Amino acid sequence: MKPKIITIDGPAGAGKTTVSKLLSKKLQCVYVDTGALYRGVAFEIQRQNINWKNDTELEDFLKALDLNFVMEKDAFILMSSGRNITDFIRTPEISMLASSSSARPQVRSALLDIQRNIAKTKNAIFEGRDMGTVVFPDAAVKFFLFADLTIRATRRFDEMPDETKDIHKVQKEIQIRDHNDSQRRSAPLKSAKDAIEINASFLTIEQVVDKMLKIIEKA
Ligand code: DC
Numbered sequence: 001m002k003p004k005i006i007t008i009d010g011p012a013g014a015g016k017t018t019v020s021k022l023l024s025k026k027l028q029c030v031y032v033d034t035g036a037l038y039r040g041v042a043f044e045i046q047r048q049n050i051n052w053k054n055d056t057e058l059e060d061f062l063k064a065l066d067l068n069f070v071m072e073k074d075a076f077i078l079m080s081s082g083r084n085i086t087d088f089i090r091t092p093e094i095s096m097l098a099s100s101s102s103a104r105p106q107v108r109s110a111l112l113d114i115q116r117n118i119a120k121t122k123n124a125i126f127e128g129r130d131m132g133t134v135v136f137p138d139a140a141v142k143f144f145l146f147a148d149l150t151i152r153a154t155r156r157f158d159e160m161p162d163e164t165k166d167i168h169k170v171q172k173e174i175q176i177r178d179h180n181d182s183q184r185r186s187a188p189l190k191s192a193k194d195a196i197e198i199n200a201s202f203l204t205i206e207q208v209v210d211k212m213l214k215i216i217e218k219a
Contacts, residue, residue: 004029004123005138006216007131010145011189012095012177013152015200015208016127019145022209024125027216032069032118034128034135035098036078037111039089040067042097044080052101062110069118092173099177102129103184129181132192141219143212144191147201149175 006023008016017033024031041062045052050061069076077086088094101107108130115135118124126135132142147155153171160170181189191197196215200208 003119003121004140005119005136006125006141006143007136007139007192007195008125008127008143008145009129009131009133009189009191009195010127010143011152011181012099012174013156014145014147015155015205016145018205019200019208019212020125020127022205023212026209026213027123027125029123029125030071030074030076030118031125031127032076032115034111034115034126034131036069036076036086036089037067037114038098038102038107039094040078040080040085041065041107041111042094042101043085043089045101046094046097052104052107055106058104058106062106065110067111068114092169095177096173099180103180103186105186108186129189130187132195133190134187137192141216142192142195143215144195144197145200145208146197147199149178151201 008020010016020031020033044050044065044067045061048061050057052058052061066081068079070079077084078089079085112135115126119126119136126139128135132139132144149171153167153174156174157165157167157170198208198211203211
């Protein structure tokens with residue numbers, strides 16, 4: 001039987017990762033955070049000092065890139081050339097660089113197979129920006145999760161351990177990423193025509209997950 005794929009797209013800070021994790025436990029399937037792949041690309045661009053706006057340099061870099069997910073316990077960790085880089089990809093700099101470099105079509109096509117190969121063998125929840133629109137247009141159930149900008153910024157701010165954090169900066173960065181991610185030509189962030197939209201502004205994570213479970217059960 002073909003594995004069952006559920007997609008969750010939406011802007012930064014809407015709660016996609018937390019929701020996907022919880023949902024995957026309830027459904028006993030894996031969840032795949034595809035943003036981690038774009039962050040992995042950004043991490044390597046930064047580490048190798050790549051001029052990603054230059055086509056030739058970007059294409060050579062992508063040819064040599066060896067990025068993949070490895071299953072550890074019940075979660076995926078991100079490996080780059082055999083090194084676990086999972087702990088290095090969550091900085092604000094990497095978030096911004098992932099958002100801008102992911103607009104390059106060469107980057108997007110380099111990551112397509114990694115995502116689709118996982119879906120060949122496992123029931124999975126994929127979260128990202130273009131899961132329901134481009135990567136898995138035939139997914140069994142598609143969600144688009146969103147929330148007000150100020151609420152998303154406050155949630156991100158509250159999660160940050162750094163004492164020097166600044167709510168205005170967090171909000172501005174999310175706003176820039178929203179713009180980059182939704183205005184790019186290649187696979188922009190948008191709700192698939194057949195996606196179920198959920199406004200998470202005034203819902204708890206549990207309420208979002210419950211809503212999704214009811215919809216999945218009926219599908
Ligand atoms: O989900 P995230 O915040 O970790 O993603 C980081 C960036 O990666 C995001 O701003 C845009 C890009 N991204 C993408 O273009 N397509 C995806 N499917 C996932 C993430």
